[in-house]
Amino acid sequence: xxxxxxxxxxxxxxxxxxxxxxxxxxxxxxxxxxxxxxxxxxxxxxxxxxxxxxxxxxxxxxxxxxxxxxxxxxxxxxxxxxxxxxxxxxxxxxxxxxxxxxxxxxxxxxxxxxxxxxxxxxxxxxxxxxxxxxxxxxxxxxxxxxxxxxxxxxxxxxxxxxxxxxxxxxxxxxxxxxxxxxxxxxxxxxxxxxxxxxxxxxxxxxxxxxxxxxxxxxxxxxxxxxxxxxxxxxxxxxxxxxxxxxxxxxxxxxxxxxxxxxxxxxxxxxxxxxxxxxxxxxxxxxxxxxxxxxxxxxxxxxxxxxxxxxxxxxxxxxxxxxxxxxxxxxxxxxxxxxxxxxxxxxxxxxxxxxxxxxxxxxxxxxxxxxxxxxxxxxxxxxxxxxxxxxxxxxxxxxxxxxxxxxxxxxxxxxxxxxxxxxxxxxxxxxxxxxxxxxxxxxxxxxxxxxxxxx
Numbered sequence: 001x002x003x004x005x006x007x008x009x010x011x012x013x014x015x016x017x018x019x020x021x022x023x024x025x026x027x028x029x030x031x032x033x034x035x036x037x038x039x040x041x042x043x044x045x046x047x048x049x050x051x052x053x054x055x056x057x058x059x060x061x062x063x064x065x066x067x068x069x070x071x072x073x074x075x076x077x078x079x080x081x082x083x084x085x086x087x088x089x090x091x092x093x094x095x096x097x098x099x100x101x102x103x104x105x106x107x108x109x110x111x112x113x114x115x116x117x118x119x120x121x122x123x124x125x126x127x128x129x130x131x132x133x134x135x136x137x138x139x140x141x142x143x144x145x146x147x148x149x150x151x152x153x154x155x156x157x158x159x160x161x162x163x164x165x166x167x168x169x170x171x172x173x174x175x176x177x178x179x180x181x182x183x184x185x186x187x188x189x190x191x192x193x194x195x196x197x198x199x200x201x202x203x204x205x206x207x208x209x210x211x212x213x214x215x216x217x218x219x220x221x222x223x224x225x226x227x228x229x230x231x232x233x234x235x236x237x238x239x240x241x242x243x244x245x246x247x248x249x250x251x252x253x254x255x256x257x258x259x260x261x262x263x264x265x266x267x268x269x270x271x272x273x274x275x276x277x278x279x280x281x282x283x284x285x286x287x288x289x290x291x292x293x294x295x296x297x298x299x300x301x302x303x304x305x306x307x308x309x310x311x312x313x314x315x316x317x318x319x320x321x322x323x324x325x326x327x328x329x330x331x332x333x334x335x336x337x338x339x340x341x342x343x344x345x346x347x348x349x350x351x352x353x354x355x356x357x358x359x360x361x362x363x364x365x366x367x368x369x370x371x372x373x374x375x376x377x378x379x380x381x382x383x384x385x386x387x388x389x390x391x392x393x394x395x396x397x398x399x400x401x402x403x404x405x406x407x408x409x410x411x412x413x414x415x416x417x418x419x420x421x422x423x424x425x426x427x428x429x430x431x432x433x434x435x436x437x438x439x440x441x442x443x444x445x446x447x448x449x450x451x452x453x454x
Contacts, residue, residue, distance in 0.1 A: 007026070008028070009032050010034075011035070012033050015060065016057075016060075019031045020049065023044065029046045030093055031043065041064065041067065041069065042069045042071060044063060045068070048067065052065070073094065074094055076104055092108065093108050118452045119165070119452070119453045120453060121450070121451060122242035123160070123239065124161050124235045124239040124241075124449075125161070125446070126232075127280060127445065128154065128158075128224070129153065129231075129272070129273060131276075132371075132414075133349035133367065134349035135270070137150065137342050138270030138287050139271075142339065143288055150270075150287070151284055151349050152282075152283060154443075156441070157219040159234075163243070165243070166210065171183065171211055171214075174214065177216070177218050177222060180197075184200075186211070190204065197265075198232065199236065202233055205256055205260040206236075218231070221315070224405075224406070226405055230257060230258075230277050231273075237260070238253055242449065250279055257277070275294050278446050281445065282441075283296055283297060297357060299356070303361070307356075308440065309419070310418065311417075312415045313412060314412065314415070314437060316386075316413055317434065345371060348374065365401045368415075370401070371403055390429070390432045393428050393432050394425050397424040397425040398424050402415035
């Protein structure tokens, strides 16, 4: 009970005159009457007092004799909306009581209805991508001299992050996927560490000025070829972005994720994954020495739905390391000059783009085969006997085309299959020890939000 309320309280056994002084000193011209158990029994206003005296009451009587027992009160947990309605109806002062009927506070037009500022956490999620064509042309050593282009879309498989600020400078990073917990006493301590994992590399780029607990989990396996590490980097950057007053743009989020993953963590690879995860949906991503541009693709609903039904996504369950594969491919590019093949890959990518926006899906599916045939010629590390056996088995069962996602040598395969062959292709892939994965296209890209800590 606050001091204002205490000043406006009288006991039901107190004389009326003891209530008069309190009424006169109150801007509400009201006192509240409680019993021996501190329960609110009624209230007395100037008007109640005058009516009592005009009707023959005496000043020797008790407060209980002239109090008004008909009053409006509210409970301790009454909603802001209900309080506002009562105030709008003209109630100038409303007693707030607890479950036992004891007076807690007074609600007036000046009452603080705004919730006190509560501690918050931020969350973000970023999707992985399916790349249809152009992979390899998004590598810096190619597109600084020759324009690159990648056609991709994102699917509803996400990296999820939760960021909880701390009152101290401690940094705790938890990875559910790797079952790890990393602790640093401060950002300076983290920056001084000789070896950093991906999550610590992201923090070293963002450089938050506060301590925090960071939790990361994913819907996809490590080494999927779906750009999972880039989705992780994008989601973590977005969670920190949600704490900022001056938000980074989507381009900035993607490029900070690239900085963390490719430059600071040192995993070789292209630029497409971070842009795809950040922007979401179907995009033609153009890459050049001056500017990288993400062009959203608007598809007719029927085209989008039909393409989703015609694609089979499956996990080869063959482990691979994309960073080392990209390093080998770069060596091959330099020593054998693969620029002509990459230019042709870009040309096929643009052809696929034209087929896609016109809804020419059979031609789009055939281009998948052309793109995969050309991509595996870039380096002997991209494919192997096991990969080729899976691909040929799918084509033999009726797939029109397909490609291995990511750098190659393992991870997920994507196949374009006409409806009459879907069951046969699915069964054949299962026989090849592939695990089929359900998916849905998604359009949002990285999303972040903040909420109160419950």
